[in-house]
Amino acid sequence: MITNIPFGEKHARLSIFEPSEGTLVVVPSLSLPQDELRRITGVRCYEERLLFLLLTLREPGVRVVYLSSMPVDPDIVDYYFGFLPDPDGAAKRLQLISLDDPCSQPLTRTLLDRPDAIGEIREAIGGDDAWMVPFVLSELEEELASLLNVPLYGPATSLAYYGSKSGAREIGQEAGVPMARGFRDIRLLTELEDAIEELPGEQVIVKLNDGYSGLGNALVRKNDRAWTSFSAEGETWESFSAKIMDRGAVVEEFIEHRPLYYPSALARITPGGHADVVATHDQVLGGANNDVYQGCTFPAAPEYRAEVQGSATRIANLLADRGVVGLFGMDFFALKADAGYAALLCEINLRIGGTTHPFGAALLTTGATYDPGLGLLVADGQPKYYTATDNCAAYCLKGRSPGEVVRMVESLGLGFDAASRTGNVLHLLGAIPEYGKLGFTSIGNSREEADELHRLTRRALCGADPAPR
Template sequence: MHLPTCIGHSVIFSIVDIRAKDLRHSSSTSPSITQETWHSFASPKVSTLIHIPSISLSPLTKAHVTGVETFQERSTYMLAVLKDPSLRLVLALSDRVDETLLYHQLHWLIAIGKLPTDSASRFQLLRVPTTGGQPLAEAILASPAAFSQLRSVVSRGRALLDFWAAGTAENHLANLLECRHTGQPKTVAGSDSKATAKAIFKAAKVQTPDDFGCISTIQDLFRLYHDRYPDLKARGFRNLMIKLNREEGGTGIARLASDGIYRSETALRQALHFDTKTVSLCEFESAMRGSGALVECEVSGRNLRSPSGTLLISANGHVELLATHDQIVDGCAYTGCRFPADIRYRHNVAAQSLLVARECARRGWRGPVSVDFVVDVSINTEEQPELYAIEINARKTATFHPFLWTKFLTDSRLDPRRGELIRHGMKSVYEAREHVAVASQFARGPKEVIRMLQHSGLLFDATTNTGMIPHHLAGVRATGKIGVTAVARTHEHSAALLAACQNALRTTGSGGPRSTSRSFKKTAAR
């Protein structure tokens, strides 16, 4: 049985385009995030949540991303479920991931009163031996000891498996354990390809860039280009995007100028350039033969933004919009986000995301879904800027953990009319970054970063509901970079906090008097 990951009281934004009967409003008496999330499951009531951040990436992405296992550390927000004294949490992590941040956050949350004092006794860490970026589900299936431990937990009854993304291996693991799970059922696992997304956009009647279908070789691209060249010129698009059906983070995207005259396949090959500079043509062609690639017209503009909608689809197909974000991208690679999305298109992002997710639900999709868009805000118009839907991801994307951390720590509720997190009339916003460079002293390990944030007063302060939330510290030794989320009352304040944190992390011997940083935070908050 597939159960939903349900957060919120089916709260969605109040949008002009959506009929009143589609809205369910939140109330001031709505339960906490843990109650919303885990007590909304069907009978029998869940008593143990088993979270497995099994990160399955395409071979091309894994070859060009360092420390894939460390992404598992993003899942420490799951500690929030321990707020409910009747729940136990089992968190699986690769044995290659540093657990320092996890236990720091567990004890920190207890110390600041966000979790009950007995929370540590209801938490269990399951270490799983992994090799070379192996997804956790596959590693558990290959480890008799890890599988036995999980079976022991499940055998106590009323357990639920929760995944980063529910693919083939995750469904197989849940089936062997005879345990319910969240996310995609087996019948649609792995269906969030670029080509499928394009079909869903068209079925939902959501605007999406023109495309020319899928190809599997450079020869296909050469023939397509020459067959459709007059059409390309007539449409006025500058570039074609060749997007691998299976790719993440922009690693599988190539671009081709549409105003060129390519008289041979060799000339066309030489004209291709890749968003990820380290990807070779040979690698790209190999991946294209394996998964195919969608050929799409690139959206151009003087001031492009990359908003997204974050949603959840329940077991019965009900769609709930959690949040909108402005993603911060380098090419097509995600580097951070701001919540909420710009007011100029926030409600349109919400409305279009709901249309897409409802079509996904109609096709059997379940669990977390994100919808990515492109919009040009340089065009002066009294109407909302035009959105183009470009991608769907059926997983807990990188916008997921900053939202859940902020919602939990600030005890905020989503205002369905404004699309903002509100508590006692005060809103909370945030700005997250994934790749913040640190000085050599902080690259020694997570403890040094945590000490700096504590000493400087930049760490999240539960009395003001502002400050920094660190993440992705497990990879700091390998990459010299970490992730952070700045929570504040305004975007100006979050930007100031982020700048102060980046400056402190880049400066050797940083970490001034606590009172100085506290004064800065209070001043910025005003």
């Protein structure tokens, strides 16, 4: 039941991956710039990326209230329940609330105009000790939390600047973390031109402050401004310049060094202010400028894993001191230098990012714990590795149901094996019927086993090997 004990005191060490009791009100609203979101195929279905939180229903004291624009296919819910020891008990502690509106983007904005839905959420919470878990926290989510009178497991909007590209450079500098040379808080076109000319090299990269998944980036050639490669399809200098003046941007040197690697770190700051890095990954990128997130591998390569974790820990501790709460990611560049490998901070994403659901799925299905000394997930002494994608798409999958694809994967022996704690955990299943698209996390007992399982699964679903990474 609700008590008068402050949230940060009562749940000082709360992890949304492993709550022991209480109600998670999951609001997977994509409260981000909608012009860029529309470029992602099946973007509404990305609300389903947080369905891995249904696995927290393993604990009998946990309840989940899950919001969505459209109803979640019952076969998808049954799929997640299949990982639990008591599916029937879990079903009694899950409340799915849908707005039945495919155009309700972002979800929270529409929800705030639906007093009937808000009343349904209040009724589902009842007198339980509850907290809201947003995908990203904006003023919309803060307003919803206020209406529901529940605390938020996420960073306050007053701290949102630290999750912008400019804010990341400020935090990185204060934390003493290496970064590429660059300039922040660019809004005027004259400032943009001066920054471009000031930096070394033939090319620079311009990033919108609130861009995500690489879609707010542009690669600019200094001696030929007419040649600019935008990560987002359909972008022009006219539209991009307007966004710079409206949202702000950073200009950074383009790192020519090859090979170049793209590790990231996933960190958690609890309501009590305890900060830790819970995982490192190598990102799999694609797109016109090879800067759009496609998937990841866990853990980051051993050559630079400790460097990434050390820098991420300094940043997480600094953000904890500033009052940040929740899960967030940090992206890096890694390259080989004379004295070993160096990791340069690229950006900070104060939200649940693309590496969160693979990590959550692997953690909750294997029962592993993260060993920060090794940088590995370990279950009963056995390290766990995984390879994940959000972008497995094939024309042959269109029109199929989520349940049909789940059964196909399991019939081929590519599902999850509880005994070995290896196999695939599927997600984004709701995008299959219309878009022929899904994601999956391939878990193995070695890097090679995870990669091979991933390759076999992609071939089974798409009929061909993926392009080399």
